[in-house]
Amino acid sequence: EDKVVQSPLSLVVHEGDTVTLNCSYEVTNFRSLLWYKQEKKAPTFLFMLTSSGIEKKSGRLSSILDKKELFSILNITATQTGDSAIYLCAVERQGGSEKLVFGKGTKLTVNP
């Protein structure tokens, strides 16, 4: 059975800290891994990763994929209170099934 596991499930930090969120997966016919940020409403897209070892970066956020060890990390440096959200990891499978398998998410709280 396909599985996506995120850790930790929740995390509380102070502004300015650096955090690392983890996502491991066991999925048949892996195609890509996606990270989303969810505040109060819809998940919003952060990164799509398809190749091992290539870091994707957007401002203070970065992410990398290890297809050999089947995991990805999402790093946030110099955290701000606006980074408080649930971060979702999802894996897309090949084969035309068009399905995303989501992890349970990591709830990040950044205190001032």
Added chain:
Amino acid sequence: NAGVTQTPKFQVLKTGQSMTLQCAQDMNHEYMSWYRQDPGMGLRLIHYSVGAGITDQGEVPNGYNVSRSTTEDFPLRLLSAAPSQTSVYFCASSYGQGIQPQHFGDGTRLSIL
């Protein structure tokens, strides 16, 4: 450009009632899907569609029905609402797998009494 629009935003139903959650996208996306999000469970796929006239079941399809008569619309029907269907429902769309990430609507918060 409205993106993915879901209506209603909130709904309260009694057990046994039926209703339809609406989802529309104006981006000409072929792929659309419905998820439910429950506390501690992440998002789980209910049904999805790879194009007009084509639908398929996801992980948790029981109690729900979908149709895709047009590219733009993908309604989700609750046939006979049960308290276990209390959840937040998200609709998403994309051009297709591996091409572009899915874009989500703002969700419908549904309570079944």
